[in-house]
Amino acid sequence: MFKFSKRILSAAVSAIMLTSALGGCAGTANQTSSEAVSSAQTGGTRTVTDHAGNAIELPAEVNRIVISSIMPLPSVVALFDGAAEKVVGMDPSSMAAAKNSILPNIHPEILNATTDFLKDGNLNIEEVLKLKPDVVFYSADNTADYEALTKAGIPAVGFSTSKFKFNTVETFDNWVTLLGEVLGQADTAKQIADYGYQVEDEVTSVIKAAGDSIQKPKVLILFRYDNGTIKTSGSNFFGQYWLDTTGAENVAKDLKGQAEINMEQIYQWNPDMIYITNFSPYQPDDLYNNSIEGFDWSKVKAVQDKKVYKFPLGMYRWFPPASDTPLAMKWLATKNQPELFKDVDMEKEVKEYYKRFYRYDLSDEELQQIFNPSSEASGLKK
Template sequence: MSVAIALCALSACAKKDEETSASSTSETQTIEETSTETSESVSESSSEESSETSEEVKGESKASENPFGDPNGTHTVVDHAGDTVEVPNTINRIAVGSFYPLASVIAEYLGSAEKIVGIHPVSMSAAENGLLGQIYPEILNANTAFISGDEVNLEELLILKPDIVIGVGQEQAKVIREAGIPAVTTSASAWKYDIIETYEHWIDLLDQIFGGSDFAKKAMEKSDAVHADIIEKTKDIPDDQKARVLVLFKYTDAAMVASGVNFFGQWWCESVNAYNVASEVPDGSILKISMEQVYEWNPDIIIITNFCGTQPEDLYNNAIGTDDWSTINAVKNKRVYKMPLGLYRSYTPGGDSPVTMQWMASVIYPDLFKDTDIRKIAKEYYKEMCGYDLSDEQLDMMFIPSRDAARGL
């Protein structure tokens, strides 16, 4: 059940040929009854707030002029489902749907979370336990009552009076637009789960909506540079000496799920020239596996994402179900690692990726990257990008993330 929710947020929700309608009959009636009222209230809210002078926020100076011209006007964008959507030139209230990473990506992009009025509870658990709530604490004031799983409660959404809803499925977006609120669809899977390319396309969509971001531009440049450097340093590793890595997307007493060849874990392994053992399953994406399969693969390294609360010590201590990890190389050699929790769960694309890439390289090939001081790198990165000095406690929060970061999954 939890796997289905996470899968929906990272892949199925974003694919225009796999979406389901998010509205029920009663919700459709609510839309019909309130669409005129909502359109008027949204218009009134936008016109009232567009005249306000936006203040300078962390990490980014705001232009004094609207990038689209008339602050009271509109412009069109083409979302990831291929739909053309009319959006306001001035956006002061943003609701983010079941596309979990997007709340952090928008906060990074804008240099503030002040305009984000609604996010998913799963996004909130990451914000509360990671850097997002530290660097952009206003995100913690966002409403989460309007959405559960991938279902939007339209009545609750209308109460928020958003100028735009970003990150919902195609059919759901159409229903929300019928209520008078612009809504756009986003994809995680359209670019074959390439971390860098996917982030670039997310930013392209946000550029269409908001007009541009210094943070995003710098993050993309840094991702490209870091990735190129790591590839150069690892390119000569022979195939028979590549680290054998198992990426555990989710692991509880109910299920063990690995990242296959068609999911972000494959990119993370390839980014440091390591071998994803789960790639041996043809066309696999999110793979439910057994302990017997792990015995067969016997990985050298295990990476656990923040889409579950499981910690390395749970494998060392055989603390989950009846599984016995004691004979697995990664466990015997104490080479089980939890992915960092930065501005979001770092398994997905985002502004954290330049730091995550260097973390991944240093834990998989410590001899090649023995000079990597990941805490120093992180501290310098967020200072440059966000204008924020991370404390030692906040660095611990990032690199020794809490189990609570997976709350709601």
Template sequence: MKKKISIFLILILCTVFIGILSGCSDNSIGTQPVQKEEAVKEVQKDEANKTSDKQDIEAKKEIIIDQNGREVILPEKIDNVVMTALPLPSIYALTGEAVDKIVGMHPGAKSAIENSIMGKMTPELVNKETGFIEGTDLNIEEVLKLKPDIAFYWGSYTNQQEQWEKAGIPAIAVKTQGGGDALETLSSWLKILGKVFNKESRVDEVIKYGEKTLADIQSKTDGIPVEEKAKALILFKHSESEIVVPGKGHYGQFWIEATGGYNVAREINVTANVNMEQVYKWNPQIIFISSFTETMPQDLYDNNIEGQDWSKVDAVKNKRVYKIPVGVYRWYPPSGDVPLMMKWMAKHQYPELFEELDMKEETKQYYKTFYNYELRDDDVEGILNPAKAAANGTGGLGKQ
């Protein structure tokens, strides 16, 4: 009997043991698809992470659309800057970014700095490299020696654009906006510089000040009938052999008419070289002379320009010929001093209407507020009465 019970127990144990083995075997086979599925998921997760990391890197790259409509990827770090667009160094100064970062500029920009308050404010800019460009011709091999992280160039010069691209240098095109609207142009350039150098809130203050300045001027001039507006002419470039004046599409149109005057050359598209007979027909009451020419008001008063008799023109007869100032840059194209130029134009076109406007004090206050620089009386005098030499290095250039 005991023997039968023992045999029976052994049989039961064997059955249980075989069942356990069978179960283990079944579980092992059953987990294989699960393990495969989990492995695939891990691979997919890794790929997703890699894609996400790549997207994060791409997202971190700052992209700016320049004024030629090109996408320019900004470098993560900017230490060396090249500027071939002439007014840009003066506008860059408004950002508060270190001027030491500018390693190269156009010789026309340098001459303006040397012959203006900018040279005193930022003496380090006087020794910056300029030999890599002549007129609009860029020597890219010389540029590369400067190791620029980014460049700013005049957008109309497509030859430069091709050179920047081939050299692999991020280059931002700037050019005139709003058909010669100097304030709109300045604002657009400030927005670009503000984004590039992370100074957006700072440049926004200048933009708002410029907008308010124009609004204040026009609140006084908008009601002037056309027949009573000051008839003005700007000599953009001038010599014995040429009288180049600006019409629609050039800054001169904006300066004169935005501040209440009437541009007698408004029929001209952009600029034109005219003769004295045309000047006599226009007979401007006021003449403004840019600093892109060495001609000074006294040259017209003394009537010493060969082949040109200016004594017949009302502006000369009444001693209303003015040389356009040079501050951080020449005031005729957009510069960091656009709001001051608008005030200066309004003052000279309508001295009685803007009798309370003291340009010396306005200039001092503007420089203190936006450049953090205290001007002395002789500094202001130099700005408002520029030297002939400020025209050096500007040959062959258009709107800059």
């Protein structure tokens, strides 16, 4: 039996007293001539070093933020006091998640952001310039975005999804630390991130103590499943970290990154459990009812045993690093090792987390929305 310690909740309280409420697609960039970008210059400028190793000169105050190819970041930015209203542009996929999440219930101003500067992952510099950003946040792996933004004279700060070995908690930590430097709240950022490490320690210590006595279920993660194509999470992606940390075996561990697979491979693996992320429009019932044309799921053990789960969606999708990352770890632990974590009441955990970190009282209806996210949150059609 296991309960998360009061030490964690105490740390959460300390963090929230200093805050308000709380990778994406790479693409080609349309380049245009450089022109001045409006920014708050009062007090001069400062320099931060991003995850790509670039030294970026920023205005003393950042008041207008565009978030391009790093999709979870709007919800993470919202952790910082007054920052949500500064987001003037975001990825269409981020907006699809936001419209079907709890985020606008807490920060309705986030929906005022435009998505017009991005289409099919392609960055339109002319549209970015119209937004007069003080800074653009982008995926540090997307060198095309960086080159186009820099050429246009727009400060671009890169946030990495791959630099931190796809450790979800460590990635989240580094995101909020860099955000703290950009937004001038570095001390607050570290205190928030510490909570994730504490949850990680709690979960891994329980699993380690159980030793070889536990049985690890064979798990398949359907990372992207749409338009007749299935992509899973291989060994060097966030799914591997999640499953290793919460007591499960990744059936796709011999594959790399976001790997495309087919039904024959799935039949060979015959997973005990399946998780569907919110980057896919499909729901567990679609597999149970075998209603997806061209895919016969009836032969798969996880489907036969009714052990197909949709990742929750709170402030953002729970699969990648995001502001609900500690909750995602607890939820996966209760699914993968239900006996070890049978005393963890996830509904209570989520309500307490939102109250302490976001100063928001979730209704029962909102709680059910988190655990039963809509297909529309993927931004894709079945």
